[in-house]
Amino acid sequence: MDMLEIIRKKKHARVLTKEEIEYMVAGFSRGEIPDYQMSAFCMAVYFNGMTDGETAALTSAMARSGDMLDLSRFGCASVDKHSTGGVGDKTSLIVGPIVAACGGVFAKMSGRGLGHTGGTVDKLESIAGYRTSLSPEEFFAQAEKCGIALIGQTGNMTPADKKLYALRDVTETVDSIPLIVSSIMSKKLAAGAHNIVLDVKCGSGAFMKDGESAHALASKMVDIGKACGRNMAAIITDMDTPLGFAVGNALEVEEALALLRGEDIPDLREICLALASELIAMCRGTSAEEARAMAENALCSGAALAKAREWISAQGGDIDAPLPKAKAAREIRAEKSGYISHMNAEAVGRAACLLGAGRKTKDDEIDFAAGIVLLKKTGDFVREGEALAVLHTSSEEKLCAGEREFLSALEISSEKANKKKLIIDILR
């Protein structure tokens, strides 16, 4: 077999065999296929796509390129969730405790922030003492005892995806559906859970900017997961505007805990309950209605909060300890009166990054206290001079950069915009 022939076939939109795809992934992982040939392949896929069979073969070869977590000891109870990335998305911190309180085992590896989107591991590291790295024995023992263990990606899982993702990032080939499907699903399959829910974000803060591409991505991921024997569901959710009111690591942990303590944060609550219900229905074998009632009860009764307390303390953290507080803060005021007709989530995410909540390069340090608390959201009426948001960071200079970017995210108009659907579709 020969990589040049593989590139040539894809360049002419011909279909690759499973053997060719396996040869390519194995050769690339071992460093025998150079980055420049793999880049050419990715660009050919970007323009010519892949069939479902090719995408499944790529996913499976990447999943098997490194270690695979064996969660079979938990039988049908193991659950996992994946978000395609958003702004203010702290749902794992809430869905995990809800599902664990209902008998699921949320034994999960999470990622760090990427570009303008946040990552669960960064959020958890803002809790003093929380250990995002556990030995395999500790990880399994905690999942068994408490029903949740949430750590960063460890070991040698999906090395082919790590290399390929880094290459796609610098060759403008990230936004290709077959490449996104294989990247996400290879990691989910290697992570071992029997039941998987995907939160496919759609809108200005998401990879998928429109409903049609979000639907195509979601349905391909669901099909591949099912073909590999997993129970699958995908929820397509709005990410045109940030989720909840807080953006930034410690601020998001505070908001997640507030929801678990009973505060009403309507959009965040709704998406968390929808994701948790899908996982409960799959792992407990209940109807959608029963699962929803169980999820709501776990949240309202305080069982999910108790589970969060048990989980975080088992991993060395204390949910009652103070979270990092920013040295500098500034209220941002409306430049004119009117309705907020659009709040570009990607620009809000970029503003949070400028304040220190994200990284520009993978070695940058995060300021856990940095971020934005929204006081108004899309659809709200504001008067000139009224506070829209509070920016949190460490210096005046960062406040100025963050303010400029935050204001660029907003459109204020005399017309009230139509409310967008929060849950756009559910695929099972």
Ligand code: URA
């Ligand atoms: N998230 C991933 O893990 N991979 C992609 O390709 C895109 C988003």
